[in-house]
Amino acid sequence: MENVQVYRDLAKRMLALVDAGTTDSASSAYRQPSSVYTDPALFAREKATIFKDEPQLVCFSSDLPEKGSYFTYDDLGVPVLLTRDNEGKVNAFLNACTHRAARLKDGCGKSASLACPYHNWGFDLKGKLRGVWQEQSFGAIDKSLYDLVRLPVEEKYGMIFVGLHQDVKVSVDEILGDLAPVFEMWDLGSTSYVNQHVWKLNTNWKLALDTFCEGYHFLALHKNTLGGISIGNTSAFDTFGPDGRNHRLAFPNESLLRLKSLPESEWGMDIFNDFQLVHFIYPNISLLVSPVSVEFFKLYPGDNPGEHRTVFRSYIRKGGEKGWDGNDPQAHFEFIRKVVDEEDYWVSANVMKNLNAGMIQFSTFGANEPALQNMHKAFLRGIGEEPVEAPVGKVGVAAAA
Ligand code: FES
Ligand SMILES: [Fe+2]
Known part of the structure; x- marks a missing residue:
């Protein structure tokens, strides 16, 4: 509710x-060393720790809508298979048969059980080995040792978080902290999937993420798309979750100003149309929740510091079927895709080229960009480094060694 x-x-x-x-x-502006975007050693540590050791938001409950639904996930090098079993519970497995490791499922769909395509071993939706094909010829094995390899998973508030190895602790309430009741209220499990777009870009994954984490650029970079809609360079900023490493930014639209002449008792649910809510969930999720839709961005490192991949999935919220401003949900999806593609990700790719040239020794996050400061410090702490501000200096002059 x-x-x-x-x-x-x-x-x-x-x-x-x-x-x-x-x-x-x-409290002040902060000089962020450019090496956080370009250093191969730091990049390797990010991949090995904050991606592999942190729970990943993989999908929403609506992506596994019924008993027998399955959903696969391959974004971080550990092939994952999610199933909803006959009790309605979500299970996560390595997407690998326990006979000789063949992949069990692709994409998503519905299946009463899991049959391996290689030699037809059969598993149930809870990962239990149910049948060895032509068993009499195979030789005796203890079948109880051949259930699918389980991964940690938790489904809560309509979201499904997975750990990519067995030691990852997955607690959705811990991840969401103070904002758990707000996520519960949104009921993301009742959303309907609209469409997906995947970007593979020559930019560091954090440069792409940066574009979601401040409103300072709205009326400059987005002047032709958000101009006249957003107030720009104004946001209510909150942190939540472990050590406050997640954040929410609330960006007012011009239309919010109408509330000045309306008594608060008359502010109804429609005021949610007067601002934008953007959430960052450590380490790589940006979630935009509006009255009608949810834009779910998952950002991943590529093979080297200058490559990244974003998976963008768009969903319609219950009651939002008419879409945004009268547009149908596909048109809304396309609008978001185009703004990110031609504006945010265009700029992040050209920033990367300039950083690769090696002459810009730091970027400066303004006091008006508190989420960037908070997020980048959390990334460094996540790999065991204490953040160190770049020394004061003229931009374009390499810092002293
Ligand atoms: S690898 Fe699956 S049955 Fe052989
Ligand atoms: Fe943007």
């Missing part, structure tokens, strides 16, 4: 910021 007070409180905070001509801010 959606709670209007959550939206009213956010709207009040944003109006106060607009009235004061300010934004939630860090």
Whole structure:
């Protein structure tokens, strides 16, 4: 059940910021060394730790809509197979047969059981080995030792998080912290999938992510798409989850200003149309929730620091079937895809080229970009480094060794 007070409180905070001509801010600007985007050693540690050791938000409950549904995930080099069993519970397995490791399923779909395509061994939806094909010829084995390899998984608030090895602890409540009740209210499990787009770009995964984490660029980079909609350079910023490493940014639209002349008691659920909510879930998820849709971005490192891959999945929320501003959901999906493609990801790729030239020794995150400061410090702490600000210097002059 959606709670209007959550939206009213956010709207009040944003109006106060607009009235004061300010934004939630860090204490000062911060110089981020360019090496965090270009250093191969740091990149290798990120892949080995914060990606492999942290739970990954793989999909929503609506991607496994019924008993027998399955969904596969291959974005981080560990092939995962999710099933919804006959009790309605979600299971996660390595997508590998226990006979000789063949892949069991591709894509997503529905299946009463799991038959391996290589030699037809059969498993149930809980991963139990049910049948060895032509068993009399195979020789005796203890079948109880051949169940599918389980991975940690938790389904909560309509989201499915998976650990990519057996020691990863998956606790959705811990990940969401103070915002758990808000995610519960959104009921993401009742969404309907619309479409998917995948980018493979020559840019560091964090440069792509940076474009989701501040509103300073809205009225510059997006002047032709968000201009006239967003107020720009104003956001209510909150952190949540372990050590506050996740964040939410609430960006006011111009239309929010209408609330100034309306008593708060008359602010209804429709005020959610007057701002944008963008969530970052460590280490690589950007989730945009609106009254009608959810835009789910998963960002992944590529083979070297200058390559990344984004999987963007768009969903319609219950009741949002009419889409955004009268557009159908596919048109809305295409609008988002185009803005990200031609504006945000265009700029992140050209930043990468410039950083690769090796003459820009640091980027500066403004006080008005607090989410970037918070997020990048969390990435460094995630690989066991304490963040160190780049020394003061003229941009374009290499820092002293
Ligand atoms: S590898 Fe699966 S049955 Fe042989
Ligand atoms: Fe943007």
